[in-house]
Amino acid sequence: MNEVKLGLHTFGDVTVDDDGARTSDAQTIRNIVDEAVLGDQVGLAYFGVGEHHRHEFAVSSPEIVLAAAASRTERIHLGTAVTVLSSDDPVRVYERFATLDAVSGGRAEAIVGRGxxxxxxPLFGYDLRDYEALFDEKLDLFARLRDETPVTxxxxxxxxxxxxxxxxxTENGFPVWVGVGGTPSSVVRTARYGFNLMLAIIGGAPARFRPFVDLFHRSLEQFGRDALPIGIHSPGHIAETDEQAWEELYPAMEENRNAIGAERGWPPYSRLQFQHDVGPEGALFxxxxxxxxxxxxxAVRTLxxxxxDLKYANGSMPHSTLMRSIELYGTKVAPMVDDLLGRG
Incomplete structure (x- = not known):
């Protein structure tokens, strides 16, 4: 199989310090830039920052944070996870990424989605009743802008x-991915426009997404397009032992999941659910x-x-803990994945 690249994603979760005190939004953003720098130093391929507009997350303007990271990194590609295209303007999004591509020396990538x-x-004046139409139309315009020729x-x-x-x-354009949660129509639409497919696997076994991979391949062929990359986005955390990783991750994940779940009607998160999620049939790495x-x-072999791309920040974990996870991901996990896939 082709070479598999490992990357990092963060939603810009507001963290705590080593004493458990909440970190300011400003310090969280500065820490994210440091995390990108470490990702570059340990040889990872991609660093993606999500866009959010709520108190749990510090980053509402990912491209500014990524531009800061570009000035301190050399090789790692930089982009979003995701850009909420539905509530943004495709022209402005394209201009921002073209600018990021310039300042990073051709290392920009975009992952766009509905979020x-x-x-x-409501923050930017859009009606949720237009949820589907907003994304459909704006993705269509964004696709046309890729040619960098006048658009009607x-x-x-x-x-x-x-x-x-x-x-x-831009000098050579930049890669564009569409983040897909697992609906057939989203997969077909991604193929129709010729974008790379990023599967957001945040629940259940990765193997259950295989039909969407097959659908993507068939759709590309039907639209007369060449094969395009498929990526996986999943949450996780790494420490020296399983037990340490789980004990570091669970309290932060429980707090985060329950806060969001209270708004969405989810049942309380539990240790039992967590142990399933970290097991072979779960989506927590x-x-x-x-x-x-x-x-x-x-997961890579199956799909x-x-x-x-590992979503390494999952709730209010200390920056020092996240840095150790990134270090282990690049120095230990990446070579092991190469060996397991027969490329080491």
């Missing part, structure tokens, strides 16, 4: 464009380097993925 949170819609376009959710040009121009490497290799 799993809705705060941005008309829809129902924003003003029309007539022979409009967009600046700055948490444990020792050996445990996490085996689970990544299995034929070319990239695995």
């Amino acid at each position: 799993s949170f809705i705060e941005s819609f 376009w008309q829809g129902t959710q924003r003003t029309a464009l007539e022979n409009a040009d967009v600046y700055p121009k 948490a444990g020792s380097p050996e445990t996490v490497a085996r689970k990544i290799a299995t 034929g993925a070319e990239r695995f």
Whole structure:
């Protein structure tokens, strides 16, 4: 199989310090830049920052944070996880990524999606009744902007464009992924526009996403497109032993899941659910380097993925703990995954 690249994702979770005190939003953002720098130093392929507009998360403008990371890194690719395209303007999104691509020396990537949170819609004046139409139309316009030639376009959710040009121009374009939670129509739409597919696997066994992978391949063929990369986004945490990783992760994840679950009607998170999630049939990649490497290799092999991005921040864990997880991911897990997949 093709080489598998390992990356990192964070939603910009507001953390606590080593004494358990809540970190300020400003310090959290500075820490995220340091985490990107460490990811670069340990040889990881990608660092993605999510966009959110609520108190649990510090980052509402990912591209600014990524530009800061670009100035202190050399090789790691930088992008989002995800950009909420539905409540943004595709022209402005494209311009921001083209600018990030320039300052990073061609290392920008975009992961766009509808997002799993809705705060941005009323914040920026969008009606949730237009949820589907907003994403459909804006993705269509974003796809046309990739050619970096004048665009004529008309829809129902924003003003029309007539022979409009967009600046700055990139030197070689930049990769675009669509984050998909697992609906067939989303997979087909991603193939139709020729974007890479990023599967958000946050519950259940990765193997259950295999039909969506097969659908993506069939759809690309039907649309007359060449094969395109498939990636996996899943949460996790790494420590020296399984027990240490689980004890570090569970309290933060329980707090985070219960806070969000109270809004969405989820049952309380439990140790029993957590132990299922970290097991072979769960979507939580948490444990020792050996445990996490085996689970990544299995998921990658099962889905034929070319990239695995670990959502390494999951609630209010200390920055020092996250840094150790990143270090182990790059120095221990990555070589083990190579060996397990027969490339070491």
